[in-house]
Amino acid sequence: MAPHHPEDVGVKAAKTPRRAVAAADRTRQPTEVRRRLIVEAAVPLIAERGYASVGVRDVAAAAGVSVGTVTYHFGSVQEILSEAMVLHIERYYAALNEAAEEAAGSGEALRLLIDALFTEDTDRHWRMWFDYWSAGDRDQDPEQAFASGQAKRYEDWHSQIRALVERGVADGEFTCEDPTGFTVRFAALSDGLALQRLRQSPALSTEDARRHLYRLVESELRTDGP
Template sequence: MSGRTRRKVEVRREEILLTAIAQVEEVGLAAVRVSDVASALGISTGLVFYHFGTKDELVAEAFTYAVERDLAAMERAAARRGPVLDRIRAVLRSYGPTGSAAGWRLWVDGWALAQHEPVIAERYRVLDDRSRRILRDLVDEGVADSSLTCVDPGASVSRLLALLDGLSVAAEVHRSVSRAQLRRWVNGAIATELGAS
């Protein structure tokens, strides 16, 4: 395959992924249909299957592609200059629902689908581990430079993310918690968990 042909294949694959993500944001991971993705692009379903093999693989790749964008935002927040506590807050802001929260809603959709779809479950575990590692590395950095006091960084990271997950569901799905409350409670938990003011 020539370089030009390979580039065309990569571009087409990315177009399919972006279209699949748009479909997922409308109907959810479980309900996305290959025929709708193909129709939106004006291509055959056979071309989608050529690139992805199965619907499950398309959904898993679309989920991974979208979540990778969220993880990249977390990594950029972690890599900023400045105090580790400010970077932890920035990472948690990028992890939780912000703006239209489309990326975060996709995480929630992934949680649900992962219970029944092994391909999504495996992708979800890898991506979730990466998000935890981003936060854990910052906490370890703060403990090492004595800006944070934390007896068990792994447990603190798990509790912070569990709290943020639960509050995010309450804010975005149930609408029983405001975003202002979410931010205030997460900031309180950071202070408690990490010994930070």
């Protein structure tokens, strides 16, 4: 694979003696471990610079390996960055799911999810998520890896929300005739609010973003109680 930056070749050649020792140590690690270390190193780079601004040399430097090591394990920089984005997104939603599972009921679980979706810290997540979207449209992707990855992330996210609603209906906490429709609206509103939050056009605080989602829940998931 050609280096993402032309100067990668020179960097690799200049550091061969030092890399030779490190590479010998790394041969004792399984391929999966070395791939994971490289992908882990790419996550903060994407968050800080954006997908389009990260190259093979950047990833190699962050992972503490040679450019050749990176290109040996990955067929393209797009493959690295795609896996890095998926890793971040899966961790993010796994944490949300864990919080929801520990909630006392579905109503509390949805409130926890909404609170977690919009914080000052989650602006970083939303930047990566929208970068992930645009990368799929921008890159030549004959295997549709980005598109299929995005579809899987949305499918998992929708399943999580729908399961909470259906559990609330089964427990008598909610009344909802169309859990699937509610899920679509909840996810769409979340994305729209997140994009407005990042662009601040018009300005949107985390508190106001949460309030809009609270209102959707209150208006569509009514209880039979007083």
